[in-house]
Amino acid sequence: MRVRLNPQGKDLEVDDVRRVGDLLGRLGILPGTVLVIRGDRLLTEDAALAPSDEIELRSVVSGG
Amino acid sequence: MKCTRCREPAEVKLRSHNSAFCRECFLLFFRRRVERAIEHQEMFRRDDRILVAVSGGKDSLALWDVLADAGYRTVGFHLALGIGGYSDRSRERSESFARSRGLELRVTSLADENLAIPTVVGATRRPACSACGTVKRHYFDAAALEAGCNVVATGHNLDDEAARLLGNVLHWQVEHLARQRPVIEPRHEKFARKVKPLYLTSEFETATFAFLRGIDYVVEECPNAVGATQLAHKAVLDGLENASPGTKLAFVGEFVTRGSAGFQPTERPDAERSCSSCGMPSWGETCGFCSLRALVDRKTGRAATVADDPAEDRRP
C-alpha cells in the first residue's frame, strides 16, 4: 500500500501489513505520535488494512 | 475496537485514559477535559475577555475552536514572525480559520516592525527561540491590553509542558519550576493573566480534535524547532509513555497539584515604572523588549528609538 509521511511529504510503498499496528511497528513509529488517516477517517491500531489503501501518517509532535 | 461510551466503532484509542472513542464521543470527551481544566484551575469565567494566541498550528486552533463553541468571549491574535514561507502559511491558516468561523482575529506582522525573527537573530546574535520568546511576550501583553482582554490563552499542550518540566528538572531550574504553572497571575494591571487550558490534553488528542473538526492547520514545524532540545525531551517521554501509558499525565498533573508548591518564585518587586518607550510596565527606564528593539534598530541602520539604552551595555 501507499503510505505518505507528513509533514515530510515522503511517500513509501509498504507490503504485507494487515493492521495499523503492524504498519507502525514496521516503520518504527510509536503509536500516539502520529495520526493514521484513511480518507476522512482516523484508524486505531487494530484496524485492518488492504493492499489498495492509501494511508497518511501525520506526525502530531510539535516543538520549539 | 469499540467506543467505550456508546459501543459504536472507535476512531480513536487513548491508552493513557484506557479508553477508545467514536468521533462524536471523542469530541465530547475533549471539550469536557478542556472545560474541566479551565474550571479546576480557575483560569477564566464567561464574563472574562480572552485573547487566544493563535499560531496556525493544531493546538491553538483547536483551543480557539473549543472556547468559541463553548461561548467564551474570545479575540484571536496572530503574531506573524517573519520566518519565511513557514510564517506565511501559518498566518494564512489562522486567517482562513477565523474567516470560516466568523471570529475576530488581530494580526501583527513583525516584518512591519523591523523585528522579523531572522532580523532580530542577525542583529542580537541571540538564539532564535529566546529572541522569539521575548518578542512574543511583549506583543501578547500589548495586544491583550489593546483588545481589552484580561486573559491570554495559549495552546501549550501536555507534551509541551511535560518536555519543559523534564528540562527544568534535569537542570534543577528552580526559578523556572516555580513559574511553570497552568495559570500565571499578572504582576501589574496592564498585564494579562496567562493560562494554558490544554495543559492536560496530549498533542495526539489536540491533533485528533483538529482533524475531526476539519481544521486546516499548519502541520510543518518552525524551521528553528529542528534539533531543539525540547524535541529530544519529547522523544524520551514518548518512549516512557509507550512503556507505561499515563506517565506524562501523572508527571505534569501531579507536579501541578503537589510538586509545584515546593518551588516558590523569589520575590521581585512589582514593576512600578512605565517603559519610557512603549509605556508597558518596566523594571528599568525601558523594558527588555524595547532594549532589544533599540539594539536591532541600531544594528540594522534604522534610527534608534531609545537613546543611550542602559540595558544594552550589559549585553556581551
Ligand code: SF4
Ligand atoms: S521554534 Fe523558536 S523561533 Fe520558531 S516559533 Fe517556536 S520559539 Fe519561535
Ligand SMILES: [Zn+2]
Ligand atoms: Zn461513542
Ligand SMILES: [Zn+2]
Ligand atoms: Zn518598552
